[in-house]
Amino acid sequence: MNNFNHYYDSETIRQVISVIVINEHNALSRIVGLFSARGYNIDSLTVAPITGSEYSRMTIVTTGDKRVIDQIVKQLNKLIPVLKVNEHKSVIEKETVLIKIPINQPISDVEVIARAYNGHIQNVTDDAIVISATDEPHRIANFTNIMINRFNPLEIVKSGVVAMER
């Protein structure tokens, strides 16, 4: 019997975690500090107050083996201002991307591709067009790649993931 093997051969997984935390000025730094101090990854992080309450919700996407994910959840739970930590199993995940493209690119192509990813043109100026798309994170990644490869974007901004249990 060995008490440790089950950790060594466990593979890296991607985990969406949401944290309900009291709104106080230190809360975000406590959570981010926990990740950096213990060497955990944050792939994306979004925070916003929960309407009509004194709490905020943070959605964190992280990667690590099972032991690391377990520890992240336990350590988050230990923080005094944390009310609840959800380790999501079956979630709807959404991410938004804004992409600015020079005006000299073929606009109709842009529009067609964007629509395939639930996106559309948000704004057009003399110099640039801005498109937005909101979709599952891996589709947003695809979309972003296509746009980079074809249209020389001037600027790309992603929102980070928000998630809700199905």
Add this chain to the structure above:
Amino acid sequence: MKITGAKMVIESLHEERVDTVFGYPGGAIMNVYDEIYKQNYFEHILNRHEQASIHAAEGYARSTGKVGVAIVTSGPGFTNAVTGLATAYMDSIPLVVISGQVPTAIIGTDGFQEIDAVGISRPCTKHNYLVNKIEDLPRIIKEAFHIARTGRPGPVHIDIPKDITAEVGNFEYPKEVNLPTYKPTVNYNKRQLKKAMIAISKAKKPLLYVGGGAILANCGHEIREFAKKTNIPVVETLMARGVMGHDNPLLMGMLGMHGEFSANMAAYETDLLISLGARFDDRVTGRLDEFASKAKVIHVDVDPASIEKLVKANYPIVGDLKVTVDGMLESLKDMELNDYSNWVALLKEYREKEPLRYIDSNTVIKPQWPIERVGKILGNKAIISTDVGQHQMWTAQFYPFSFPRQFITSGGLGTMGFGLPAAIGVAKGNPDKVSINFSGDGSILMNIQELMTCVQSNLPVINIVLNNNYLGMVRQWQTMFYENRLSETDLSIQPDFKMLVESFGGLGYRVTTKEEFDAALKDAVDKKRPAMIEVIVERNEEVLPMVPNGHALNEMTLIGDLNE
């Protein structure tokens, strides 16, 4: 009642029945110090360095079981305190540390003596607060004490801007804490405990692996009971010294890097490791994948994050250790256990074959000797603190500890400079005991200024400095693992310790023989004054046995391997 924020601090500490505060004043905390001057609720001990204030509060908390309190000023006062906070955090010691901060209007402007104190203390406290409004102050102090002493205990830091201590507000100390997000688990899961007990009844070689949590939870008595009723042998970690009592026949010694052969072999051979408030520190486990590798694990801890952090637990139990061990005792009533006497006999055989020992000398004092000697002379009349190094390990090995909270040492952080200030807290909190600090010639210089605190506050701390003219523990590693390249560990040039302590107004002794040592100890104990006994000891003694870093516990270097 309308009072200033500063007065609120005093009244709140009084509400918490604080009788001793350690600290050091400065600009940002002066309003509070002005109120300290006017009050007579508690005694304030003036240390000579903020790090020492925190260690003194720790020594007080570790030895009495109460929450230790320290007050420091902003900026450098607070940054000096950080090592103390980290020391307390690593060993889960309940403290409330209050710091002054620049006025709220100046925060964020790099004002004089401004530092982001809560930013700095976050990773080395259980929780921290920056007080923004005077209305919050009583609630925050109430919460701080509650958080410090409940669940897995720890230090809590409160940073108070100067204008808030000057402002006047309504004071009513809350009766209850209302923290919906903080609910530490006290009661264990009954089904889980039952499963664990069945595992115990079926095991052939069960072993109680007792850690510092047993002391924090005050359940030494229950653990001794459980061991006695079940006849299960026990090993203690460094932080658990004193739980079983040195002469308990079921104690197989301390385990770990400098643990006893019998204890480490017990961990190696056990088929059921019953971890009670221990945290599988790497100095204890040696190579982790080989630690207790034949065993299933019952892991009891109040902190869910400790469970499965390093080791898979077959039977995880989250709960207060005292409550849980009580539950284990209770469930023994209707249970049939295996007979473990062969297992106990085997470990005893190991213990007799390879006892802790050192080879004494007639020409020079071996460093283990004064420790053993103080143990013989003072025994359970003393509370022992240490600094960090070889002397710390020898103390853990050779002092006959007989009750919990008798051994005060920095385990998790290993902080040199801890011993003398911690002994101040011990002396303050335990006037009926002798406060002894075993230190090295390296460590003692890290907070030597605290001799002044001892003298001013009339605290009869006896420092026994084992002078090997080396940073001994580092020298030992250099000797064993760096082909004896003694890089920057030679302390041949040292102050005249006797003169140094006398210049502070304490009693100084320098001894080179056993007779001189006995005389000095007697004199210091009789005179009840702050003292330092410098003992010139063998320079090149090694701490043995030893598990070389990265090796398994059964791969020990024993005393016979080097000395004979």
